[in-house]
């Protein structure tokens with residue numbers, strides 16, 4: 001899955017370019033930097049590789065989401081419809097701009113259920129934020145239609161699905177804006193970093209200023225001469241981080257090809273067990289294959305299998321999100337208690353507390369049976385066979401003991 005597995009001379013070379021000049025900041029110091037602009041170069045490379053008109057790098061994927069929301073005019077009191085299954089960063093960003101996360105059910109794509117989205121729309125809804133979880137994609141045609149019908153913003157959280165595509169277009173480039181994360185465990189890494197992708201110039205210009213204290217970047221070599229047409233923050237990426245990303249993005253097609261091959265091999269082995277079914281993928285060709293996500297027939301079998309794999313020492317790399325503290329709503333107690341360090345607007349905290357009593361049986365029914373296996377770049381064919389065979393044996397054992405119990 002993650003680019004960090006292929007750390008090498010290419011990354012060291014790019015970082016060394018920056019170390020030679022000592023200009024670690026992405027803006028200014030035009031003479032001293034001797035023509036080295038890693039962040040700018042990486043932005044161009046992202047545009048080229050993924051087919052977006054504009055890219056703004058940020059210090060993280062979370063910062064990218066916050067930046068995109070601010071640039072798209074999402075703020076105080078606005079409702080953002082998002083899925084019950086995602087990394088906590090998605091709702092953190094919504095809250096950071098004063099908006100209200102409206103959590104709705106997922107379906108077997110492990111992403112937003114368009115029917116559940118429709119039901120959640122109110123006069124305060126401003127944005128639909130699909131999260132392309134675990135390397136695959138949401139049903140973007142359906143969600144785009146809903147956005148067009150209700151005049152809503154479509155913001156894609158593509159942080160986990162760099163290189164996935166939907167009907168020929170890269171995810172992250174299909175909505176009004178999309179975000180990538182380059183944190184240490186993502187498809188390509190900068191160490192820490194993120195990006196907003198958009199085809200809209202005005203949105204891009206807002207992102208550019210917002211991530212740099214509102215600088216309009218029109219003052220030439222003199223940063224002090226830049227104007228501040230609006231209030232921004234510092235969500236800049238450093239040149240050191242961008243340098244790592246530049247080496248990584250040049251390998252992204254290689255990463256994707258390996259993931260596809262490895263995922264296909266593992267899927268073939270697990271497919272021998274007729275009780276195992278797989279995640280539905282709106283555009284199977286476009287799966288980035290960072291994970292293989294599969295379902296057991298019942299929650300009991302899934303939980304028994306997790307215990308079995310744990311006891312056999314083969315659980316590593318297999319994620320049972322249902323019991324994970326970070327990715328599924330059932331474990332987001334801090335959100336449901338509105339545990340903030342500082343005071344927040346009342347409408348937001350009230351809404352969050354309402355999640356303590358709201359249940360999501362449709363999401364539970366899916367997540368409680370789901371296991372995602374992370375696909376490594378460094379596996380050999382032999383290792384995949386070995387891993388797959390051990391998983392099949394563990395599944396068969398659990399299924400047999402369940403049958404006996406009946």
Ligand SMILES: *Cc1c(COP(=O)(O)O)cnc(C)c1O
Nearest residue numbers: 060061062087089159160181183
């Ligand atoms: C990783 C991730 C983010 C946030 O990225 P960071 O760079 O770690 O801040 C946002 N959304 C999803 C779905 C993610 O997996």
